[in-house]
Amino acid sequence: MASLCSPPLSSIATTHRNLHFTTTTPPPPLPHFPLPTEHSSKLTSSSSSSSSALKWRTGVSFFPSLFTKKGKSSEEIKDELLDAIAxxxxxxxxxxxxxxxxxxxxxxxxxxxxxxxxxxxSFLNGKWELIYTTSSSILKTKRPKILRPNGKIYQAINADTLRAQNMETWPFFNQVTADLVPLNERKVAVKFDTFKIGGLIPIKAPDRARGELEITYLDEEIRVSRGDKGNLFILRMADPSYRVPV
Structure with a gap:
């Protein structure tokens, strides 16, 4: 999902049937980050984003408001976004x-x-379904369609443990888990630790399996995130009760 995109499993485990979970070198789907309890002290108010990380924000205000300048509510914008993605x-x-x-x-x-x-x-907790991304490492558009993930892709996040998990469904059922380190109030560094080929065979992630993810919009239904490679991720809440296995 750095982005929360993990390196492609095909490149990590070619001896395991060329299975794949989302990215090339540095990290993925999913997707995924909160810390309402003792971890909140890890946030550093003094940390600021670099100028390169802020380039995409040109012209975008994060001042909270119910209506945009054109008079559209956030619910109307969400509906428009979901209709365009469908x-x-x-x-x-x-x-x-x-x-x-x-x-x-x-x-x-x-x-x-x-x-x-x-x-x-607390809206961040749970299992999110990836419904749109610009990441080619997740979409695998250069592969034949039969070799792409055809089922749903999920990203789960635990607020209290600062853990994340990316999950593919049909046909590969690959998974990857990661530690999250807050960089500021809405951005985390992602360090992937364990891949599971077919959801069963554990493989230790390489040190290069890292990335960053910034959460730029969040409510109880929709999350918008931006990865360190410039990719856009849009996710919809699937199961708010789900927690990443420790």
Missing amino acids: PLDRGAAATPDDQQRIEQIARELEAANKIMEPLKS
Whole structure:
């Protein structure tokens, strides 16, 4: 999902039937980060994003508001975003024009964000379904369709333990877990630790399996995140009761 994109399992375990969970070198789906309890002390108010990490934010205000300048509520923007995403096969079928339109709507939603410290929000907990991304390492669009993940992709996050988990379903059922280190109120460093091929065979993740993920919009239904490679991730809550296994 750094982004919370893990390195491709195909490149890590070619001896295990060329199975794959989402990225190339540095980290993935999922997707996934909070710390409402004792971990909240790990946040450093003095930390600030680098100028390169802030480039995408040009023209985007994070001042919370119920309505955008055009008078649209956040609920209306969400509906527009979900409608635009629906026919795009998680982004695999998106044209450059589609991507531009989704980017524009996502920025409108980010500008209407009301949760300024998402890492402290209980809304972050649970299992999220990845419904759109621009990450080619997740979509695998250069592969034949039969070799791409065709089932749902999930990202789960534990607020109290600062753990995350990416999960593929049909046909590969690969998984990866990660530790999250808060960098500021809405951004985490992601360090992947264990892959599971087919959900069964554990493989230790390489040291290069790292990334960053920034949560730019959050409510009880939708999460928008930006990865350190410039990719956009849009996720919808699937199961708020789910917790990442320790």
